[in-house]
Amino acid sequence: MAYRKSSFTLCAAAVLGLTACGGGGDAVDPNAGSEMLSNGMTVKAQIEARQDGFKAIGAEFKTINDQLRSGSPDIAAIQAAATKLPEVSAGIADWFPQGTGPESGVETEALAIIWDEPEDYAAKVNDFKAAIEALEIAAQTGEVESVQAAAQATGGTCKACHDKYRLDD
Amino acid sequence: MAANQVKVRVWDWTVRTFHWALALLVCAMWWTAEQGFMGWHKWLGLGLIGLLVYRLVWGVIGPKSARLFRLVPGPKSLVGYIKTLNDRPYVPAMGHNPLGGLSVLALLTSLTLQAGSGLFAVDVDGLFSGWFGRYVSFDTGRAFSDFHESVFNGLIALITLHVIAIAAYRLILKTNLVGPMLDGQQERPSVPDGHATVHASPFRVLIALLIAFAVCWSIFSFGG
Numbered sequence: 001m002a003y004r005k006s007s008f009t010l011c012a013a014a015v016l017g018l019t020a021c022g023g024g025g026d027a028v029d030p031n032a033g034s035e036m037l038s039n040g041m042t043v044k045a046q047i048e049a050r051q052d053g054f055k056a057i058g059a060e061f062k063t064i065n066d067q068l069r070s071g072s073p074d075i076a077a078i079q080a081a082a083t084k085l086p087e088v089s090a091g092i093a094d095w096f097p098q099g100t101g102p103e104s105g106v107e108t109e110a111l112a113i114i115w116d117e118p119e120d121y122a123a124k125v126n127d128f129k130a131a132i133e134a135l136e137i138a139a140q141t142g143e144v145e146s147v148q149a150a151a152q153a154t155g156g157t158c159k160a161c162h163d164k165y166r167l168d169d
Numbered sequence: 170m171a172a173n174q175v176k177v178r179v180w181d182w183t184v185r186t187f188h189w190a191l192a193l194l195v196c197a198m199w200w201t202a203e204q205g206f207m208g209w210h211k212w213l214g215l216g217l218i219g220l221l222v223y224r225l226v227w228g229v230i231g232p233k234s235a236r237l238f239r240l241v242p243g244p245k246s247l248v249g250y251i252k253t254l255n256d257r258p259y260v261p262a263m264g265h266n267p268l269g270g271l272s273v274l275a276l277l278t279s280l281t282l283q284a285g286s287g288l289f290a291v292d293v294d295g296l297f298s299g300w301f302g303r304y305v306s307f308d309t310g311r312a313f314s315d316f317h318e319s320v321f322n323g324l325i326a327l328i329t330l331h332v333i334a335i336a337a338y339r340l341i342l343k344t345n346l347v348g349p350m351l352d353g354q355q356e357r358p359s360v361p362d363g364h365a366t367v368h369a370s371p372f373r374v375l376i377a378l379l380i381a382f383a384v385c386w387s388i389f390s391f392g393g
Contacts, residue, residue, distance in 0.1 A: 054293075059307035062295030066303035069393040155296045162294065 032105030037097050043104045050095035051108075056088040061158075064135070064151050068144070075142050082139035082147075085132040093125050109167035121165060128157040176354040179264050181369035183377075184235050187224050188350055191280075194220065195328070199321075207297040215300065215385055218284045223381040224277065230377065232367045234263070237277070240270030247271075259342040263361055272334070276327050283320045288388070289313040300392030 033044030041049065063081040067073040101112045114121050131154040138150035180188075194217045201210040228237030242250075250267040253259065265273060291298040291310025302310050338344045349355040353367070 055307065055311075058291075058293060058295035058311075060295070062291060062298065062302075062307045062310070065296060065298070069303060071393070155294065158294045158296060 029105045035099065035104075037099065039094070039097065043100050044106050046095075046097060046100050047104070047106045047108050047110075050100075053088065053092065053095060057085065060084045060088060061151075061154065064139075064147070065155075068148055068151060073144050073147075075139070075144070075147075078147055079139045079142075082132070082136040086129075086136060089129070089132065092128070093122065096121075111165050111167060114165045121161075124157070124161045124165075128154070128161065131157045173358060174356045175358070175360060176356055177263070177360050177364065178353050178367045179234055179349050179355045180353045181232055181235060181367050182353065183223075183227060183369050183374055184231070185350055185353055187220055187227070191217070191220055191224075195280075195324075207292065211297075211299065214284060214287050215388060217280075218288075218388065219381045219385045221277070221280055221284060222384045223377050225281075226377040226380050227373075228277075230373050232369065233365050234265070234367050237274070240265055240274050242267035242270055254342070259344060261342075261344045261355065261357060263355070263357075263364060264367075269334075272327070272331060276324075276331065279320055279324045279327060283317065283324055286313045286317040286320060288392070290317045300388050303393065 033042060033047065035043050037043060037046055039046070060081040064078050067075075067078050096110065096114055098115060100106075100108070101110055101115060102108055103112065131150070135147070135150040135154050138146040194213060197213050198210060198217060201207070201213060225237070227235050233239070247267045250262070262269075288299040288301045289305050289310060290313045291302045291305070291307060292314065293311070295307055298310055299313075305313070335346050338346050345356075
């Protein structure tokens with residue numbers, strides 16, 4: 001029976017067709033976010049600036065964690081990164097002005113709930129600032145074990161905020 | 170067993186163990202990544218690399234049905250094989266058929282890319298990284314992470330295709346591919362001429378295991 005014989009080929013073609021449709025990213029309007037904020041930045045510039053800011057924090061934090069994971073941590077490298085952490089995150093409390101959420105149309109993983117719960121959000125930002133302050137103090141002591149504990153606590157404050165306020169990736 | 174069918178060994182025990190251990194580990198890797206259990210993800214990943222290395226070495230020194238180079242099909246054998254898919258009854262190939270061979274090569278290639286990129290991947294917070302994450306910058310590690318995620322999507326597509334193909338062979342071609350992967354035996358009308366016995370020489374198994382272990386040990390020693 002011709003129909004029956006070709007069913008395997010049909011089935012295989014359907015599978016190939018299905019799997020080929022997996023790709024494709026989310027459409028983001030390239031012109032979105034041109035509105036001006038009260039701080040003089042456009043929405044888009046603000047979102048990109050904070051993304052760069054978080055990347056800078058991630059890079060410094062990675063330096064510390066890399067050293068802690070290596071067999072012989074370079075305490076000078078840890079101290080340098082721990083000093084830079086408060087610098088690169090200095091403006092963090094102002095990185096999320098009203099209007100820079102997902103509703104802006106700019107690609108962002110920030111969730112709208114940030115602006116629904118401003119007090120909790122601010123408290124979590126303060127936890128982070130306190131944690132990196134403690135981390136810097138621990139780094140200055142030069143004791144690897146204190147740095148380890150402080151870095152772990154810092155990671156906890158990153159996670160606490162990201163679990164709640166950032167799109168799960 | 171249907172009348173006039175004979176049982177022939179097509180997969181040695183190490184290939185079967187590899188297959189099911191890999192299936193389990195891939196699920197575990199997915200789950201730990203989704204849950205954010207990165208400590209486990211890293212250790213299971215090391216185990217998965219060990220499995221892959223074993224299989225790649227076994228693909229060179231193992232029995233014929235495990236060899237990987239012979240899986241690269243010529244266009245003639247591929248077209249010839251696709252034509253036999255319309256035969257009724259369909260007679261299964263010994264070991265990998267040309268299409269299945271391509272599928273295995275694609276799966277092993279993407280798994281190798283997946284494991285390799287995972288070694289250098291760094292998470293978005295700079296908190297976790299793969300075994301070799303500390304040898305690359307934050308930005309490079311993030312790029313490896315993005316690649317790790319893309320390859321995973323490709324892997325999911327290939328695994329889906331793999332499972333659907335097995336179901337199609339079962340339902341349309343009346344060929345059970347799962348059974349042979351469990352007990353190594355395939356039922357077929359006759360043993361083809363020149364069929365070599367599928368045997369896992371303990372000495373060769375040991376060599377492949379030692380190489381896999383050495384690779385894992387090196388990653389553990391140089392990474393962190």
